[in-house]
Amino acid sequence: MLDERIAFLNHGSFGAMPRVVFERQTEWRRKIEAEPIELLGRRAIELIGHAKRPVAEWLGLREEDFGLVTNATEGVNAVLQSFRLKPGDELLTTTHAYNAVWQAMRHVAGRSDAVCRQIELTLPLQSADQVVESVAGGLSSNTRLLVIDHVTSPTGLIFPVQRIAQICAARGIDVLVDGAHAPGMLPLNVPEIGAKYYTANLHKWACAPKGSAFLWVSPDRQSQVHPTAISHHWGEGFAREFSWQGTRDISGWLTIPAALAFMSDLGWAKIRDHNHRLAVWVQQMLCDRWKVEPLSPLEGSLIGSMAALPLPAPLDRLTVSQSLQLQQKLYSEHRIEVPVMIWGGRTFVRPCCQVYNLPGEYERLAEVIELNAQHANFQ
Numbered sequence: 001m002l003d004e005r006i007a008f009l010n011h012g013s014f015g016a017m018p019r020v021v022f023e024r025q026t027e028w029r030r031k032i033e034a035e036p037i038e039l040l041g042r043r044a045i046e047l048i049g050h051a052k053r054p055v056a057e058w059l060g061l062r063e064e065d066f067g068l069v070t071n072a073t074e075g076v077n078a079v080l081q082s083f084r085l086k087p088g089d090e091l092l093t094t095t096h097a098y099n100a101v102w103q104a105m106r107h108v109a110g111r112s113d114a115v116c117r118q119i120e121l122t123l124p125l126q127s128a129d130q131v132v133e134s135v136a137g138g139l140s141s142n143t144r145l146l147v148i149d150h151v152t153s154p155t156g157l158i159f160p161v162q163r164i165a166q167i168c169a170a171r172g173i174d175v176l177v178d179g180a181h182a183p184g185m186l187p188l189n190v191p192e193i194g195a196k197y198y199t200a201n202l203h204k205w206a207c208a209p210k211g212s213a214f215l216w217v218s219p220d221r222q223s224q225v226h227p228t229a230i231s232h233h234w235g236e237g238f239a240r241e242f243s244w245q246g247t248r249d250i251s252g253w254l255t256i257p258a259a260l261a262f263m264s265d266l267g268w269a270k271i272r273d274h275n276h277r278l279a280v281w282v283q284q285m286l287c288d289r290w291k292v293e294p295l296s297p298l299e300g301s302l303i304g305s306m307a308a309l310p311l312p313a314p315l316d317r318l319t320v321s322q323s324l325q326l327q328q329k330l331y332s333e334h335r336i337e338v339p340v341m342i343w344g345g346r347t348f349v350r351p352c353c354q355v356y357n358l359p360g361e362y363e364r365l366a367e368v369i370e371l372n373a374q375h376a377n378f379q
Contacts, residue, residue, distance in 0.1 A: 063239065066216040068253050069215050093105060
């Protein structure tokens with residue numbers, strides 16, 4: 001349903017629903033409006049249970065071990081706000097953390113006089129070993145919880161979360177994985193990672209409706225974790241509490257099975273392979289065109305379906321305001337939708353690759369950025 005006039009290279013932000021999935025959600029919305037008390041008041045928990053079943057089968061989960069949430073940020077907040085901290089306890093993440101997650105960590109730490117810290121992971125990265133060594137070296141005796149990205153949002157890098165979780169478990173440190181981009185981009189069995197908490201979006205690479213996500217919690221931590229909105233089923237168990245948090249539009253959740261069925265019919269392995277190969281080509285092509293250094297090996301070992309790249313000079317050192325201007329200009333004047341980000345004082349783009357994208361769209365991006373670099377004009 002995307003506007004065909006636009007090169008949409010930003011699937012990683014909100015995803016894109018196939019038309020049949022949109023139509024299925026519309027059907028659910030009509031049914032709910034026709035029988036609101038029956039479907040919301042009496043059958044919501046049953047219907048949500050049906051919607052969870054294919055998610056469980058796909059990601060290796062037990063239905064009682066996860067709940068549906070609106071987005072990964074909500075899942076992170078549910079864990080953080082349920083965490084009991086003392087003065088001096090430490091919440092830890094890396095400099096690649098999603099800003100909304102970092103803000104939530106700062107908020108929760110501040111309420112308890114706890115410490116909130118980031119491990120510096122400088123770029124470029126040459127191997128997953130560098131990530132493991134940096135994170136392991138950044139742990140302290142006061143670290144209570146490590147929040148780690150499975151796929152980083154600003155830099156598009158895959159982190160070796162299973163290896164990191166093993167190290168943390170040996171030191172008695174809980175791990176919360178922010179897997180916002182992982183389902184649909186990477187092969188995924190959530191419990192096998194070994195973290196205590198895992199939250200991820202289904203509206204990105206799984207193409208479910210906006211506002212579709214989940215939070216999985218290890219059985220030995222479930223009694224401590226509650227939804228951000230405490231409601232009628234408080235104290236009745238983890239999955240029960242997350243099945244009802246007050247009146248909301250559950251049509252998106254009920255449509256998740258349709259999205260998974262559509263993508264499964266295309267073939268998950270084929271989708272992942274196509275998107276990864278395209279992302280590797282995009283990274284190489286843009287590095288060659290712009291004469292910039294890649295953030296990770298060009299053979300693609302640390303990227304999935306998107307690749308972040310530094311912009312060529314003089315676009316590489318924009319202010320936040322200027323980066324927003326550039327992103328708007330790319331969209332309004334050149335019909336290209338692509339994220340423009342500031343990270344570590346440098347300006348990056350993060351083109352995403354989904355099955356509807358074509359190589360020519362990225363070549364358009366390369367040409368337009370070259371032109372803007374030659375005639376940069378920002379206030």
